[in-house]
Amino acid sequence: MSIVNGTLHTSPEHGLSIPIRAAAAYGGLDLNFAQGFVAYQTNKTPEFLAKFPQGKVPAFEGPNGFYLTETIAIARYVSSFAKNVNLLGSTPEQAAHVDQWLFFGATEINPPMSRVVGPLNGTVPYFKPIDVSVREQLSKSLAYVNNHLQTRTFLVTDRITLADIVLTTILRRYFVRLTGEAERAKIPNVVRFVETVANHPKLKPIFGEVTYPEKAEQYVPPAKEAKPKAPAAAAAAAAPKPKAPKPADDDEDEPLVPAEPKAKNPLDDLPKSNFNLEDWKRAYSNMDTRGSGGSIEWFYDKFDHEGFSVWKVQFKYNEELTQVFMSSNQIGGFFNRLEASRKYLFGSVGVLGAANDSVIAGVLILRGQDVKPVVDVAPDWESYEYKKLDLSNPEDKSYFEAALAWDLEVGGKKWADGKNFK
Template sequence: MTPCLAALCATLPRLGKALTLYTYPDNWRAFKAQIAAQYSGARLKVASNPPAFTFGQTNRAPAFLNNFPLGKVPAYQGDDGFCLFESNAIAHYLSNDALRGATPQAAAQVLQWVSFADAEIIPPASAWVFPTLGIMQFNKQATEQAKEEVKKVLAVLNQHLNTRTFLVGERVSLADISVVCSMLWLYKQVLEPSFRQPYPNVTRWFVTCVNQPQFKAVLGEVRLCEKMAQFDAKKFAEMQPKKETPQKKEKGGKEAAKPQEKKEKKKEEKKPAAAPAAEEMDECEAALAAEPKAKDPFAHLPKSTFVMDEFKRKYSNEDTLTVAIPHFWEHFDTEGYSIWYSQYKYSNELAATFMSCNLITGMFQRLDKLRKNAFASVILFGTNNDSCISGIWIFRGQDLAFTLSEDWQIDYESYDWRKMDPNSEECKTMVKEYFSWEGEFKHVGKPFNQGKIFK
């Protein structure tokens, strides 16, 4: 950060500027900025309710999109016209030097833990917690995997906090604020006493933080869950947008039209009754359910004869070598789909193997919306401090699917990609090896460690 920006940030509390944070109620991402403002003394106005801000309306208005092109919240605007989106940037801007890290080393450590929260905590926390809130369909395999990832995260934090009160230094920093907010719904929804018992240092630190006056001013009283919340199918169904059934054409002229008019009146009478229920949805990320469905990134492609879901069922439920792989080659559409080999670019930076596995899992979780049109088997080879990551990917179309959506572009540039010829012996061998997790893997030169499937 440049000296002039640092000076500007440091003077925010004294200037008393009109600082506005647009968000929806109980947005944990917005909490980061609000807590930072409590510590720095910045006078932050939170616009989260009508008429100041109506989620789904205000953030889609031309004036709002002119300042915040993505239309996402939280979004920050000062009376001097300075605007910011992305919660970490906003929280950083509203912090003081003590929160950001007073030395270059401390600042780097703060950034480390902010990144840790985004990459290691949020993906598994979302996969586990969102179904319990009714805003995501339950998947047993994904939930169990998320639980294991959360355990690894808690173990890392527990070890780090064994001799520390806070994550960086002797006082609360932006590192603590970010990690606490990313874990907030874990502790409120699913981390029951028996689950959190092996990680006493983390719970001690979390409770210490949320009971600081600056945290309490934003979060209120945080109650740790006593019983792990479970998926409620009825609640999930209620959260889904209602589909209107098309009206049938009536015959018989005016007389037949009268019953139809009565039906329409009844529908109009019911609409106001349903509105309050939607307005009362204030749980974490519940507002996302109101977002319109995004355009299908693959809509421009012609239909394919290869049914991805059918292959995935074979792969999940039947023998890989004798059933799934033969089925794949028998039905694979070389014009509608493509096969790619990926290799992680920065193998020299890979340390502990469990952290490398987290790297793979985190990427898969962030690509959840790509599942219907892709399949991948990615494997970690080697041992601690001497490993590499590579895999085989199947995509709809002939190009890398990541370029079709901004939501999919987070991790893929960390890999080298090579399109393969489905008719080559090399491709057939590698598909067999990566799909079955066994073989010589001559192109790797390291022992097989662990694989992960994106399906």
């Protein structure tokens, strides 16, 4: 395996680096990652900004003062070293078609997809006419790709090119959230294309599993808080209302179609626990968090490790976050969509950092040992990463307590705002 001469400044797991890492993997190239790089921190240092004034990540530093930003530009540069696989095409015509599809993905797929996802994440306001228009635009673009792939396995040649890698990177994010069974049925060639590229033996470790939702994710407005009733109205509402006289024919009261029995939640079948989640919520609300006699002390005294578990939760797409208040609203929207799991769940999640440089992180306390049955009631649950915490581990314990106390700090970013799910 040959080494690309230069240093890639990014964390290996950063989403925007996927096309670069995939191109290198497919071409049998080894990338040098900058040692000790911390996302949203290293790229703010004077040393980094002296080389890359915009502070954009990923960034590439080559020999002789060669500096390069923008994911696709870096991916093209890396691909140029993979001579044996022709990621950029082997003729001028093929190279032009590769560029054509790179621009198509960047202009016709990614922008409308981001406009749809933004309101779902709570990072931009939702306007139904815009959402409908953008989804239609996205559907037309995907229909064009589907038609192009009617007689082709890949976009340009009979082998994978950078165009296939970049478009698959973009589409994976689309499929995970915005294409249900009905939408996928209209673009079978696109589905086959994404699965073919993402499951290539050299690329699967980078792309991971391709998952599909049953239904496309739709915007759900936050629940409105009930306004307190005026005294007179409250008294009137509290007064008993006269019952309507019962019809002589009792048969009229029977429903035409028997009501379906309410589905039982499998979490209700778990063995009984001595830890009462509602008592914890009251303790957290009414006690100081830290210190003797605080809610954290109460928690450790009563917690049942077998019946409940504690999880770290972090938003996957922090690069999309802008204003702190919008990110906080996004947390509120996520919590609203978890309403069906309220009796199984407690959460303390916050926005850490400042405008255009923040992350969403926190903790969940939930019934059972598996996070999915509790959180998958929210359509956007897969937009977050979940990691089970071991409270006997000092690092995990410190993270847990800081999230409860709203003084959690991650990567130098301090708690700016937060919400609780109680």
